[in-house]
Amino acid sequence: AQKVTQAQTEISVVEKEDVTLDCVYETRDTTYYLFWYKQPPSGELVFLIRRNSFDEQNEISGRYSWNFQKSTSSFNFTITASQVVDSAVYFCALTPTPGGSGGGADGLTFGKGTHLIIQP
């Protein structure tokens, strides 16, 4: 069975600080995809990034960066120079690739989310 752990239930920082959201996962699949989604107070789920398990390159998109380390089964998300608009719940999620050997439903397995509060 797959599992995604986001140990940080809530993080509060002051605007302009850097903040890292942790994500640790467990899977028996040898190939899989990892995702981060943002859920602002309005409630919709906003896709941020998808990472293939074959690709361990870190990725940067503006103030957002992601550190994927297969050796430690982690896929951490860093926001640099945080802004109030970054306040949201952030979810890390995992899914096997089609035909993956881990079995189970083919949907996303989500972590419980990290509530990020950016104070002005």
Add this chain to the structure above:
Amino acid sequence: EAQVTQNPRYLITVTGKKLTVTCSQNMNHEYMSWYRQDPGLGLRQIYYSMNVEVTDKGDVPEGYKVSRKEKRNFPLILESPSPNQTSLYFCASSSRQGIQETQYFGPGTRLLVL
């Protein structure tokens, strides 16, 4: 515009009164699924469908039914809703062609069962 739509967005009902939440996507996606989101539990998969007439249980299917008669639609049916089904529900779709594609989520349906 590529999108997943859900209706209704908000629903208040009473225990035992059958209801259906509709989900429709315009991207010709094969894969569709339903999730529920509860405080402290994240999102959990209820049912999913790999294609027309192919559905299967997710992690929390009890009390729910689905059908996939057309590729674009994947309604969620609560035959006899109970208060523990009060939740935020999301429908999602993705392509199953080749590599696993990103799942697109609908806007969510907030359900309150009294």
